[in-house]
Amino acid sequence: MPQTIIIYKGKYGATRQYADWLGEAIQQPVTPVQNVTKDQLHTADFILLGSSVYIGKLLISEWIRRNAQLLKNKKLLLFVVCGNGSPKEQERIIKHSIPDGLIDRSDIFFLPGRLIFSKLSWKDKLLLKIGAMKAKNPETRKRMLQDVDNVQPELLTPLVNKMSVLHAAHSSAPTGI
Numbered sequence: 001m002p003q004t005i006i007i008y009k010g011k012y013g014a015t016r017q018y019a020d021w022l023g024e025a026i027q028q029p030v031t032p033v034q035n036v037t038k039d040q041l042h043t044a045d046f047i048l049l050g051s052s053v054y055i056g057k058l059l060i061s062e063w064i065r066r067n068a069q070l071l072k073n074k075k076l077l078l079f080v081v082c083g084n085g086s087p088k089e090q091e092r093i094i095k096h097s098i099p100d101g102l103i104d105r106s107d108i109f110f111l112p113g114r115l116i117f118s119k120l121s122w123k124d125k126l127l128l129k130i131g132a133m134k135a136k137n138p139e140t141r142k143r144m145l146q147d148v149d150n151v152q153p154e155l156l157t158p159l160v161n162k163m164s165v166l167h168a169a170h171s172s173a174p175t176g177i
């Protein structure tokens with residue numbers, strides 16, 4: 001069985017929820033990014049990264065940059081938890097957060113997140129209010145401050161299927177003598 005690890009970074013629980021569901025679905029360990037050891041990274045065949053997005057950037061992006069040398073020799077997959085699903089915004093997030101060529105675009109999965117305004121820190125409330133004030137479209141402005149919860153386990157199906165294919169291919173590959 002190949003070694004797989006799910007590593008995540010989120011703030012209010014949406015990313016952790018997806019990471020936990022994924023861990024159950026593929027029966028693999030789940031670790032918050034601050035607890036990952038170099039040893040775990042070295043021994044993993046597949047690394048599944050999960051992160052939410054704040055102000056256009058992945059929360060996990062600094063960690064990815066710091067560990068890029070080690071990560072570039074691994075098979076990486078990424079799930080991104082965010083509020084904005086537009087393809088243009090998605091490409092912008094990837095460009096700002098991940099070194100070029102580190103993760104194949106087909107291995108990046110976008111998942112809709114959760115935002116409950118009353119649960120945010122004062123700083124995040126303020127950032128959202130400033131962002132909403134800057135939005136030109138009144139509909140966008142309203143939407144940015146509305147509660148939303150689109151976190152659902154079924155949305156992980158494409159990623160779970162991809163992992164099954166990768167695990168099966170790895171297990172049937174010749175190992176040499």
Ligand SMILES: Cc1cc2nc3c(=O)[nH]c(=O)nc-3n(C[C@H](O)[C@H](O)[C@H](O)COP(=O)(O)O)c2cc1C
Pocket residue numbers: 009010011012013014015016052053054055056057081082083084085112113114115120124125127128
């Ligand atoms: C202050 C703030 C900034 C955000 N910025 C973005 C953003 O730039 N793009 C986006 O798609 N979602 C943005 N979001 C939405 C979060 O990515 C979304 O709520 C996500 O589910 C949070 O997941 P977490 O609880 O795991 O951190 C923002 C949310 C907050 C509170």
